[in-house]
Amino acid sequence: MSPVVSPAPGQAPQRLRHRRSVRRLTTGQLADFRAAVAAVQTISDDRGFQFWAGIHGLPLPISCTHHSELFLPWHRAYLYLFEKALQDQVPGVTLPWWDWTKEHAEGIPASYTKRRAENKRNPxxxxxxxPGGRERPSQKRTTRVPGPPGQLPSAGQVEAVLANRDFLTFQTQLESIHDGVHVWVGGTMESIATAAYDPIFWAHHAMIDRLWYLWQLRHPGAGVPPRLLDRALAPFPMTVRDTLEVTGLGYDYAASTAAAKGPGHG
Ligand SMILES: [Cu+2]
Known part of the structure; x- marks a missing residue:
């Protein structure tokens, strides 16, 4: 690559935005995030929440790639584009992550479980x-039926998964942990067709994406098998290669705990 002194128009480096733990959001950050989610929930076209939630499942086709080799890249692209839709409403907001390993006692974060917040409906x-189209979901609103406290994945389970150096093994084991959280939350989150309509879906998947990021920091020589790099992540205009560097996508993960610190993240 030739040295570039000043970036070409349109290619100016984006300012990095940090995704944060739900529990570490300041009052102002939480209010901004809520405002962005509330705003997209009122939009019925392709900038709105129903459109984005519907890409995962209903309306058909169901595009998400669970139990495929593209599970992590597809969901990284999905979150990235949904986060941009939120930023179109409230500049600078990012998707927070729900660290279920730390919330055995608490379960779903309190910011997601109150019906009302800040004197408004809590989005x-x-x-x-x-869903658009002809599908008629059996539920009109999302519901949750959380499992007993203490049955979310533990930090030790996550650590064992992160230790895998082979990407596909890591991905398969992480997806299995991910499945368990969907089932633990229950209700709408239990079904691929409807899961993304529950606002907690995005915080759960931000955690999954963050664990991939932590794995990438931990195993710099490992990576996605080259044969997958040019695979398209339909319906998004992105390939697997486009998803490999989160900073290239304009975001990073804030260090939240000693265990989360990798190189450059102290
Ligand atoms: Cu999922």
Whole structure:
């Protein structure tokens, strides 16, 4: 690559935005995030929450790539584009992550479980389910039926998964942990067709994406098998290669705990 002194127009480096733990959001950050989610929930076209939630499942086709080799890259692209839709409403907001390993006692974060917040309906509590097209979901609003405290994945389980140096092994084991959290939350989150309508979906998947990021820091020589790099991540205009560097996508993960610190993240 030739040295570039000043970036070409349109290619100016984006300012990095940090995704944070739900529990570490300041009052102002949480209010901004809620405002962004509330705003997209009122939009019925392709900038809105129903459109983005519907890409995962209903309306058909179901595009998400669970139990495929593209599970992590596809969901990284999905979160990235949904986060941009939120930023179109409230500049600078980012998707927070739900660290379920730390919340055995608490379960779903309190910011998602209150019906009302800041004297308004809490947009993180639930959402309508209104897929376009002809599908008629059996539920009109999202619900949760959380499992018993103490049955979310533990830090030790996550650590064992992160220790895998082979990407596909890591991905398969991480997806299995991910499945368990979907089932633990229960209700809408239990079904691929409707899961993304629950606002907690995005915080759960931000955690999964963050664990991939931590794995990447830990195993710099390992990576996605080269044969997958040019695979398209339909319906997004991105390939697997486009998802490999989160900083290239304009975001980074804030260090939240000693265990989360990798090189350059102290
Ligand atoms: Cu999922």
């Amino acid at each position: 993180l509590y639930d959402s309508p389910i209104q």
